[in-house]
Amino acid sequence: MQSKVAAVTMVREDLFFLRAWLKHYGDVLGRENCYIVNHGRGEEVADLAAGCNIIGIPGDPHKNFDMKRWRLLNNIVMGLRSYYDHIVVGDVDELVVVDPASGKSLLEYLWDAPIRQVMTPLGIEVIHRIDVEPEAITDHILGPRRYIRLAPHYSKPCVISAGTKIARGGHFTQYGKLNAPDDLYLFHLKFCDFPEYVAAMNRRNAVVQDIGTGVKETAIGRHWFAEARGEDRAVFEAFADLEPVEGFDMSPYRAEMRDTFSKRGDTGYFHFARPEYAVQFELPERFFGLF
Template sequence: MQSTGAVVTMVRDDLFFLSAWLRHYGPVFGRENLYIVNHGRGEAVAKLAEGCNIIGIPGDPHKNFDMKRWRLLNNLVAGLKSYYKHVVVGDVDELVVVDPEEGKTLLEFLEEQPEKRVLTPLGLEVVHRIDLEPEAITDRILGPRRHVRIAPHYSKPCVVSVGTKIARGGHYTQYGKLHTPDCLYLLHLKFCDFPEYAAAMNRRNAVVQEIGGGLKDTAIGRHWFAEARGEDRAVFEAFADLEIVEGFDMRAYRRKMHRSFGPRGDTGYYEFARPDYEAQFLLPERFSGLF
């Protein structure tokens, strides 16, 4: 029974992403060390996540649910940190990976890391190039999908081994140092498959409509609102316009994170610049099959 690492997420009906999350973390950490908040107590979620620690909560629509969600996740992380060296926390469509070139699993990597810190993996958004990648996703995402773009918005301080507070959305913490191991990445899967994207957006638009109110009332990301959605196919066709950068050297992007790191005003949180990069990379073949 390992006590090096636990993984925490919250999910409501996103079975496609939960399946990938379980494939990635389950064999490495053991399902007994995975903690899933089942928002709405969905039976399909509970069945898929059998063997994990499932925390069922009511699914009634209410305003400020994202704020309440992160309050719950913060407290879960704080509690689990008393029993594990490291706690990985994030959305169900965000997976922390170690570059296979290291020859280590994520758990093996964490066993070697000092405690009392927060690790921030570099964010990479997996994008479905519908002009180049016709293969449907079955049991694996990486392989059928290998194009990524740099996503500073998803370079999240999400591996926690110190007492700190995480801001709503998971983008900032109150830990005043920046640790960005060269081999650590966070892969964001929102755009990894065109059909699944459309289905997920339909579900999220429906949640917002059920809650009622506008962006300021709900404390939900703008991307959940139908008026901010745009035309789905156009979103994916635009990925072809991103410049393709040869190679896979991410050191310059991490250096930029460090150069801009500092206090986020007087909030008590810390941040780094999150520019939009109009570039894409091809994941090396060694990443294929990770999940």
């Protein structure tokens, strides 16, 4: 029986995150159902992603990079809807995960989910507590890294089975109903490992330097620019100051999403409040080893 679920991403040089993406989606959905846009046609990306559907595109720096990227991803997702029931789309450092307490894998969960909808997992960010987690990441990220913080900015409407348009960055769609299932999470991995963070930020700073325009003239996240970067070690040391919360009850934060869901002005998109929560949680052991 053919899988009814596909995953789509775009990557350039981020091999650490691509390995995690492949381990998660490739193992669960099958590499034949993974679609990777290889920005710049990197040979290492192609080698790692062998067995996936690889779309090579030119890698020339461009000030409208993010607009072009999401225009392409939008059209790929809408095209794949003719062949799959659900498509998971996002950045290579974002992984949609089903709570193991549900007893289902991501494939099993989406296999049973109704179609013609958009699902929005709760965004959580894996943080590297460098004060208490000295070990390097080897086979898995979760386990060696066991702390997370809430990241409403990454509660993205990224599981697509309806005809809709996705905004640049993947943060909003034009689907007018919020479906935020209790068992669904989006793990953002940007801060999961200090050495990998430094390397990734160096690559991003180099890209915008090659483009040669400023923040206001460039359709790329502000965090790609060296002047917005800050001091790397201080960023990670600050994680220890986040207020610890006992347990792992995420229902109040999903309730906030549902209560504030509304039209995003006259754009045709919908959104919800994305407050900053200065708290951290220790991830339950049932999540360890998922990726």
